[in-house]
Amino acid sequence: MNVVAMTDSTETGEDQQRFIVNLMSEKGETPYVRSCEVVSSAFRNRTSFVNTMPLEEVFCDPIAEGLNDCVNLLSGETQVISLPSLILEVPGLVLAGAHVLATVNDDGSQSIIIRFRISLGGIGYAFRPDVGFGAGLEDLTREVSAQVLTDLALPLLNVLSATEAGLVDAESAIGSLSQQLADRVHEIRFQIELVKRYTDGLERQRNNPQGADAVKDQPRRLSSC
Structure with missing residues (x-):
């Protein structure tokens, strides 16, 4: 799995393209993907999923494993985790610098947001081929x-x-x-x-x-x- 760490924690400007994954986890259940967002200074592109699809059914294996590693760091309570030196990498795409926000809802479910402050390459490479995303999205x-x-x-x-x-x-x-x-x-x-x-x-x-x-x-x- 291509999950590696860099010793640098430099902040990135708002003009850098970012990638956001929104998850939902029912009490005691495996998290599923609600939506993904590609954000830049010029646009914000959000894709929502109709079915309750786990990470492994949405993302290619290395990205899914890296996201699962982020989720596994959570304690099950409302919390924020910063992983500025985290890098997830597949050919054609590098995601760097993660920020994980978990919120426990009144019904016991948990909303999880994983933000990558840098998305370098075609974001389509992050997804499984059968999801339907192409790998030719404009990048920076x-x-x-x-x-x-x-x-x-x-x-x-x-x-x-x-x-x-x-x-x-x-x-x-x-x-x-x-x-x-x-x-x-x-x-x-x-x-x-x-x-x-x-x-x-x-x-x-x-x-x-x-x-x-x-x-x-x-x-x-x-x-x-």
Whole structure:
């Protein structure tokens, strides 16, 4: 199961696409999926399920297992759990940073909301094929990649251009840039890792299209950025 942790807990802006899963659990029963939401700064797309479908019937195995792990952390009472370093990953999709909110209702049932603060890739990859979602939903992968380029490559290019033109001292300029990057090291590392995971997943899927299901279940380890 591709559930791994990162050591970074950087908050993400409201312009990042997010994914929300709404569950309901009758007293003593297995939770079922009520609805899912894809939220960005431009839209909010909500899909409700007519039948009481458990996680395993809605989501592909790695995502369902990861969501079940989140649910299993709950005590059965009203509570909030923050999992900022949690990542669920399948080829074509990375979900990162979970926030779990559980509320006990008057009848003993429990409403559970699992929010992922980052959804990178096509959200359709999270679902089982027979649910009917395609994997071609618009995502913010290019925007995140552009942000990484803006944070790293462009400042470095500016420093090199300025030193080449003799406008600034190379040593002091690079030192200043290093300090700026150091102040944002966790955020930049997090963005790079998400883009890397997304592209690696697509590469594995392209190289082994017949064995996509087997690839999904292979756990991965974080590499140093």
